[in-house]
Amino acid sequence: MAPRIARGQEGTGLDQIGEADVEATVRAVLRDILGISVGRVAAFTDDTELFGALPEFDSMAVAGVLTELEDRLGILIDDEDVDGEMLATFGALTRFAAARALH
Amino acid sequence: MIDHYDWPGGREAMLRFGPDTGPVVVMLLPLFEEHNRTRAFAVTICRALAAMSVASLVPDLPGQGESVLATQSATLADWRNAVKSLSEAQGAVRPVFMASMRGGAVADSVAGVCGVWRLSPITGYAVLADLQRAQSIGGEPNLSMSGPDSPPVNLVGNLIGWPLFNELLNDDVLREALAPLRTVRLESDPAPADIKFPGAPLWRRAEPGNDGALAQLLAADIADWVLACGG
Numbered sequence: 001m002a003p004r005i006a007r008g009q010e011g012t013g014l015d016q017i018g019e020a021d022v023e024a025t026v027r028a029v030l031r032d033i034l035g036i037s038v039g040r041v042a043a044f045t046d047d048t049e050l051f052g053a054l055p056e057f058d059s060m061a062v063a064g065v066l067t068e069l070e071d072r073l074g075i076l077i078d079d080e081d082v083d084g085e086m087l088a089t090f091g092a093l094t095r096f097a098a099a100r101a102l103h
Numbered sequence: 104m105i106d107h108y109d110w111p112g113g114r115e116a117m118l119r120f121g122p123d124t125g126p127v128v129v130m131l132l133p134l135f136e137e138h139n140r141t142r143a144f145a146v147t148i149c150r151a152l153a154a155m156s157v158a159s160l161v162p163d164l165p166g167q168g169e170s171v172l173a174t175q176s177a178t179l180a181d182w183r184n185a186v187k188s189l190s191e192a193q194g195a196v197r198p199v200f201m202a203s204m205r206g207g208a209v210a211d212s213v214a215g216v217c218g219v220w221r222l223s224p225i226t227g228y229a230v231l232a233d234l235q236r237a238q239s240i241g242g243e244p245n246l247s248m249s250g251p252d253s254p255p256v257n258l259v260g261n262l263i264g265w266p267l268f269n270e271l272l273n274d275d276v277l278r279e280a281l282a283p284l285r286t287v288r289l290e291s292d293p294a295p296a297d298i299k300f301p302g303a304p305l306w307r308r309a310e311p312g313n314d315g316a317l318a319q320l321l322a323a324d325i326a327d328w329v330l331a332c333g334g
Binding site: 031032034056058059060061062063064067071072082 | 239291304308
């Protein structure tokens with residue numbers, strides 16, 4: 001199948017996005033897709049464990065989180081790059097997203 | 104109220120809300136997993152519309168819900184044909200509006216309706232990509248189909264036959280609406296829209312959910328727009 005078409009890239013004003021914006025977006029996506037409260041998500045640190053530790057973040061939720069990140073950040077995530085490591089902590093997921101959003 | 108409608112391929116069930124006269128909104132729900140996650144939400148919107156005296160219908164498409172057609176026999180052509188039949192039958196007696204959510208947009212380009220309202224529309228191509236992502240993230244092999252002789256593929260529990268697979272694969276541009284179009288998105292969605300509302304994308308969550316506040320906002324938007332279009 002042909003590569004996924006990146007959505008949300010035209011006229012989105014994402015050219016000025018910085019690391020803080022990526023981190024805020026990852027927090028918002030986890031909140032919206034996993035149904036976690038604002039307060040809980042705000043308390044996530046670099047080391048907060050995600051996949052395998054958060055009951056809400058199971059394999060069914062991963063696809064939704066990744067696709068929502070793609071849409072909001074205007075990036076493309078290759079499913080082959082998805083592994084336990086980049087999902088393990090909030091810091092790892094943020095760095096993964098930032099690497100694709102900021103270049 | 105549970106009702107039915109006829110199309111050349113048979114008879115399908117549908118939910119009916121609101122008054123028997125005046126404009127009617129045909130709600131086309133998201134497809135596959137997203138349909139399950141948002142059905143209660145869609146019904147909440149319909150009930151809110153009914154409270155605003157706007158009728159709505161939630162049809163099963165051939166191969167969905169209570170349809171006697173097997174899911175792997177569903178085709179996009181049949182979906183569009185069924186929606187066309189329903190719209191024409193309704194259009195004979197009242198103004199008809201289409202309201203599609205997400206992948207429901209693949210079937211909402213019907214001639215003769217007064218308007219088309221879309222919530223976060225996606226193409227058939229995107230629908231398929233999402234299913235294949237869920238499949239591969241879940242550790243299953245990335246399934247594709249090579250041609251008409253391929254057996255139906257099971258994508259995270261959804262049986263899809265070659266005709267539908269091929270139709271979705273080639274549906275990579277949002278179809279032009281054949282009536283005035285209004286596109287609505289969530290505030291978190293950077294894509295262009297006529298208006299954006301606060302709320303979480305319920306269709307992306309792992310489990311079905313609901314959002315009463317967002318349902319009210321969307322119902323009000325549909326109702327205002329239906330009336331503005333002369334419905």
